[in-house]
Amino acid sequence: xxxxxxxxxxxxxxxxxxxxxxxxxxxxxxxxxxxxxxxxxxxxxxxxxxxxxxxxxxxxxxxxxxxxxxxxxxxxxxxxxxxxxxxxxxxxxxxxxxxxxxxxxxxxxxxxx
Amino acid sequence: xxxxxxxxxxxxxxxxxxxxxxxxxxxxxxxxxxxxxxxxxxxxxxxxxxxxxxxxxxxxxxxxxxxxxxxxxxxxxxxxxxxxxxxxxxxxxxxxxxxxxxxxxxxxxxxxxxxxxxxxxxxxxxxxxxxxxxxxxxxxxxxxxxxxxxxxxxxxxxxxxxxxxxxxxxxxxxxxxxxxxxxxxxxxxxxxxxxxxxxxxxxxxxxxxxxxxxxxxxxxxxxxxxxxxxxxxxxxxxxxxxxxxxxxxxxx
Amino acid sequence: xxxxxxxxxxxxxxxxxxxxxxxxxxxxxxxxxxxxxxxxxxxxxxxxxxxxxxxxxxxxxxxxxxxxxxxxxxxxxxxxxxxxxxxxxxxxxxxxxxxxxxxxxxxxxxxxxxxxxxxxxxxxxxxxxx
Ligand code: SF4
Ligand code: FES
Numbered sequence: 001x002x003x004x005x006x007x008x009x010x011x012x013x014x015x016x017x018x019x020x021x022x023x024x025x026x027x028x029x030x031x032x033x034x035x036x037x038x039x040x041x042x043x044x045x046x047x048x049x050x051x052x053x054x055x056x057x058x059x060x061x062x063x064x065x066x067x068x069x070x071x072x073x074x075x076x077x078x079x080x081x082x083x084x085x086x087x088x089x090x091x092x093x094x095x096x097x098x099x100x101x102x103x104x105x106x107x108x109x110x111x112x113x
Numbered sequence: 114x115x116x117x118x119x120x121x122x123x124x125x126x127x128x129x130x131x132x133x134x135x136x137x138x139x140x141x142x143x144x145x146x147x148x149x150x151x152x153x154x155x156x157x158x159x160x161x162x163x164x165x166x167x168x169x170x171x172x173x174x175x176x177x178x179x180x181x182x183x184x185x186x187x188x189x190x191x192x193x194x195x196x197x198x199x200x201x202x203x204x205x206x207x208x209x210x211x212x213x214x215x216x217x218x219x220x221x222x223x224x225x226x227x228x229x230x231x232x233x234x235x236x237x238x239x240x241x242x243x244x245x246x247x248x249x250x251x252x253x254x255x256x257x258x259x260x261x262x263x264x265x266x267x268x269x270x271x272x273x274x275x276x277x278x279x280x281x282x283x284x285x286x287x288x289x290x291x292x293x294x295x296x297x298x299x300x301x302x303x304x305x306x307x308x309x310x311x312x313x314x315x316x317x318x319x320x321x322x323x324x325x326x327x328x329x330x331x332x333x334x335x336x337x338x339x340x341x342x343x344x345x346x347x348x349x350x351x352x353x354x355x356x357x358x359x360x361x362x363x364x365x
Numbered sequence: 366x367x368x369x370x371x372x373x374x375x376x377x378x379x380x381x382x383x384x385x386x387x388x389x390x391x392x393x394x395x396x397x398x399x400x401x402x403x404x405x406x407x408x409x410x411x412x413x414x415x416x417x418x419x420x421x422x423x424x425x426x427x428x429x430x431x432x433x434x435x436x437x438x439x440x441x442x443x444x445x446x447x448x449x450x451x452x453x454x455x456x457x458x459x460x461x462x463x464x465x466x467x468x469x470x471x472x473x474x475x476x477x478x479x480x481x482x483x484x485x486x487x488x489x490x491x492x493x494x495x
Contacts, residue, residue: 014458017451018451018455020400020444020447021447021448021451021452021477021481022448022477022480022481022484023484023485023488024400024403024444024447024448025441025444025445025448025485026484026485026488026489027407027488028403028437028440028441028444029441029489030488030489030492030494031403031406031428031437032434032437032438032441033494034425034428034429035428035429035430035433035434035437036429036434037429039425040492040493040494041492041493042491042492042493042494043425043492045414045418045421045422047492047493048414048421049414049418049421052411052414052415061411064407065404065407065408065411068400068404068407069404071397072397072400072401072404073401075394075396075397076397076398076401078394079391079394079395079397079398082381082391082394083378084376084377084378084379086377102404102405102408105408105412106408106411109408109411109412109414109415110411110415112415113411113414113415
């Protein structure tokens with residue numbers, strides 16, 4: 001049996017899992033505050049825009065969103081199988097294509113800020 | 114007054130019986146046996162076989178948690194019957210053959226699949242440098258021993274396979290113990306066989322079928338921590354993959 | 366010798382009800398649904414940000430409804446669960462040997478928790494929460 005090419009996705013999954021575990025709770029908390037009407041100063045247009053306009057901010061946002069996309073796509077694929085959806089090839093193609101499309105969109109967005 | 118340390122009790126056992134000579138499904142049978150509190154489940158089974166039903170079939174040998182042959186499901190958990198103490202099971206004790214394996218007869222699981230997989234991963238030393246007896250022994254420092262010692266404690270009891278849902282769902286998965294043993298030799302300073310083993314374990318049926326449920330490590334009676342071994346194999350295989358592909362791009 | 370092994374099928378859709386540890390595993394996997402949707406929300410937010418102040422402020426205003434509050438609350442709970450499960454098992458993937466001894470798991474896991482605390486505080490300070 002040939003060696004698997006899974007590592008290319010797994011590398012992103014592992015890096016994404018690490019990144020998401022470290023920052024997701026804080027980011028979701030900020031968003032939750034915005035949702036209950038107490039927008040934190042950091043999420044205001046001025047501060048977000050100046051952050052995302054700089055190269056450092058772009059890099060941070062790219063790393064978090066890109067890695068999260070691929071790691072959630074990979075885990076969703078496995079979750080589908082574990083719930084009994086046996087069409088693994090189809091599910092994998094679908095989620096990885098979505099993650100790929102979203103990654104391209106992310107690059108375009110960040111390029112426009 | 115003297116304290117009685119060894120109490121006796123009547124223990125109810127529910128045992129899954131399967132007779133391959135008679136067509137039909139395995140059936141739970143109920144037995145009551147007189148037992149002592151410091152007995153293990155295996156003692157109760159031995160009592161039953163010696164005194165009640167000599168046709169009851171199960172595997173055991175050492176009665177001391179080293180041979181790995183008495184693995185069975187005890188109240189739904191994979192356990193060694195010689196390690197599961199009756200005092201920890203107050204009610205009726207349900208005993209079934211190890212999950213995920215076919216049943217040969219009564220509590221005997223068919224181990225053929227595991228043994229074939231074990232063979233495939235070459236769980237033996239493939240020496241890095243060939244030495245003749247006159248060259249002296251292969252030497253190893255305590256630090257080098259510690260690198261793999263934990264993974265060498267496996268007794269091939271297959272409890273981890275009975276716990277691993279991914280093995281249940283994809284029976285082709287090489288599985289926790291076999292991959293951990295491959296990893297044990299890969300981490301041995303005297304060994305040079307990693308490339309050969311990677312051909313088996315860095316495949317889709319190998320470590321990449323693992324989704325890190327972690328159940329194997331929770332049930333392992335020898336604290337091998339197969340889940341750790343498999344994650345380490347994934348990390349190493351990922352590094353291999355990036356290096357191999359990066360190298361071939363650089364050379365183009 | 367003829368053999369008639371009996372095969373017990375595993376249900377592909379309900380197997381995880383068999384043991385609590387399987388339910389804990391599935392809970393961890395399900396975090397990906399919530400974090401995945403949240404990642405898409407982040408993408409939409411960034412996209413509105415790139416379109417200018419008014420669209421971005423509309424995006425923030427659109428978040429202000431009961432459904433998104435409930436969703437974000439659940440997402441926060443699942444994200445926390447994911448973080449704990451991730452840090453607790455992180456030591457397994459990268460054993461560290463110092464001299465002869467392997468570092469106990471608590472050292473590597475503890476390192477992750479400390480880093481997590483620092484990063485969370487940095488993010489919250491950056492956002493002006495304190
Ligand atoms: S890894 Fe543990 S549970 Fe699995 S076969 Fe070896 S000793 Fe048994
Ligand atoms: S009889 Fe040998 S391990 Fe139980």
